[in-house]
Amino acid sequence: MVGATGYTGVELLRLLVMHPGVEISCVTSRSNDGTRVDEMFPSLRGFLDLPFTVPDDGRLAEADVVFFATPNGVAMDSVPALLKAGTRVIDLAADFRIRDAGVWSQWYGMQHACPELIAEAVYGLPELNREAIRTARLVANPGCYPTAVTLGFLPLVERGLVELDSLIADAKSGASGAGRKASVANLLCEAGDSFKAYGVAGHRHLPEISQNLRQISGVDALDLVFVPHLLPMIRGIHATLYARLTHGFQAMEPADLQAIYEQRYARETFVDVLPPGSHPETRSVRGANLCRMAVHRPQNGRRVVVLSVIDNLVKGAAGQAVQNMNLMLGFQEETGLRHPGLLP
Numbered sequence: 001m002v003g004a005t006g007y008t009g010v011e012l013l014r015l016l017v018m019h020p021g022v023e024i025s026c027v028t029s030r031s032n033d034g035t036r037v038d039e040m041f042p043s044l045r046g047f048l049d050l051p052f053t054v055p056d057d058g059r060l061a062e063a064d065v066v067f068f069a070t071p072n073g074v075a076m077d078s079v080p081a082l083l084k085a086g087t088r089v090i091d092l093a094a095d096f097r098i099r100d101a102g103v104w105s106q107w108y109g110m111q112h113a114c115p116e117l118i119a120e121a122v123y124g125l126p127e128l129n130r131e132a133i134r135t136a137r138l139v140a141n142p143g144c145y146p147t148a149v150t151l152g153f154l155p156l157v158e159r160g161l162v163e164l165d166s167l168i169a170d171a172k173s174g175a176s177g178a179g180r181k182a183s184v185a186n187l188l189c190e191a192g193d194s195f196k197a198y199g200v201a202g203h204r205h206l207p208e209i210s211q212n213l214r215q216i217s218g219v220d221a222l223d224l225v226f227v228p229h230l231l232p233m234i235r236g237i238h239a240t241l242y243a244r245l246t247h248g249f250q251a252m253e254p255a256d257l258q259a260i261y262e263q264r265y266a267r268e269t270f271v272d273v274l275p276p277g278s279h280p281e282t283r284s285v286r287g288a289n290l291c292r293m294a295v296h297r298p299q300n301g302r303r304v305v306v307l308s309v310i311d312n313l314v315k316g317a318a319g320q321a322v323q324n325m326n327l328m329l330g331f332q333e334e335t336g337l338r339h340p341g342l343l344p
Contacts, residue, residue: 002028002055002078003070006180008092010041012069012318017047019322019336021329024048025063028055061085065325068092069318076113079138083117088328089138090321096121096140097208107204124324126333127151127268128216133327141324144316145171145205145228148239150212151271151291152308155264157216161252162243162304165223169209171239172229174282177312197229235313236282241306254297257304261295269334270315270323280309287311288341289319311341 001016003009004027016022027037029052037052038045053059057078060066066082068075068091076095083089098104101115112118122136123129125147133139142150149169156162172195175186184190206226214222231238245252258276265271271291274280278294285292293308310316319337326333 001026001067001069002060003068003074004037004052005029005032005040006069007176007313008179008317009069010044011313012067012092012321013037013041013044013048015314015318015322015336017044021331021335024050026050026053026059028053028060030054057081057085061087063087064329065090067321067325068095072108073110073113076117079117080114083137088136090124090141090324090328091121091139092141092317092321094140094143094204094208096138097123097142097146097211099211103207107202107207123212124320125150125212126320126323126327127265127271128154128212130327133324136328139324139328141317141321143205143208144173144177144237144310144312145169145203145226145239146208146212147316147320148237148291148308148310149209149226149241150216152239152241152293152306153213153243154216155261156243156304156306157213158264159260160217161245161249161260163246164213164217164219164221166244167213167222167224168242169224169226169239170229170242171226171237172231173237173312174231174233174235176234177237177316178230191230192232194232195229197227199228203228233282235286235311237310237312237316238280238282239306239308241308243304243306245302245304250302254300257295257297261293270319270337278307280307282309282311283343284341285309285311285315286342287314288339289315289323289337290341291315 032052033054037048065088072093075091101112121138121140122132124139124141261273274294280292291310296305326335
């Protein structure tokens with residue numbers, strides 16, 4: 001694993017040390033070279049006794065899979081050499097999520113180091129691209145907001161039930177979504193007892209979500225409003241999604257919508273469609289690789305409201321990465337991931 005000192009990295013380590021088919025051979029950090037991982041993260045004492053080492057492509061290439069839990073723009077410098085050596089890669093950052101290198105550069109503020117590999121990278125949302133993930137050399141692990149939003153909208157968009165020019169995603173995340181780096185805005189005294197929107201003019205996850213919905217619908221013309229918010233909690237994302245039924249489906253009953261969601265996710269281990277009238281809570285998925293959702297049609301009108309919750313560090317990052325690894329290496333998809341959320 002490259003870059004394991006952030007919240008996503010330590011969450012990935014927590015899941016991998018419990019996986020029956022995995023041996024962690026190398027954990028890298030330039031600034032913490034020589035420090036034992038369990039010295040930085042005491043929660044891993046007794047599970048992992050490796051020291052952090054400086055990244056070395058030759059040593060990384062000896063592994064079956066390399067995870068990059070690094071800032072955006074890091075993985076793309078090493079991926080070509082690793083793929084050439086036959087090593088498979090799962091990037092938990094955004095280097096390979098956007099199919100258009102120009103759009104990626106616009107949103108991430110740098111030139112892409114290996115644009116020729118973007119087309120090969122498989123977007124790692126198993127509920128959408130499962131078969132392609134199985135044979136992929138390079139997987140772009142989805143962002144946390146895009147996971148919650150895409151899974152929530154997917155059954156509606158897939159069947160052409162809603163107008164694509166009026167989609168709204170109102171999403172809230174815990175502070176761990178901003179990472180472990182020092183930031184005044186994320187200090188307890190700054191973020192506690194408060195609630196705010198951010199990135200209203202444009203957030204990096206907007207083109208990723210729009211790209212997903214275009215793939216699902218097969219339609220390029222799409223208008224999505226995405227507004228993220230910061231909640232004074234550590235983990236969790238709650239996405240409230242709004243869509244308007246097309247004229248041809250206005251006569252649909254709420255029970256029909258419920259059936260569509262239940263049927264779409266009936267075989268998906270990590271998506272749970274709740275009974276009619278339910279309101280999923282972020283605490284119900286804390287620590288679990290699960291997207292829990294409910295679909296509503298207020299006053300039986302044209303608006304459909306979908307409530308979608310995930311743990312941003314698990315199904316929104318590390319857990320989904322393990323799910324992708326399981327598919328790539330031929331494990332059962334749920335291996336190492338079948339456990340309930342943490343309460344309280």
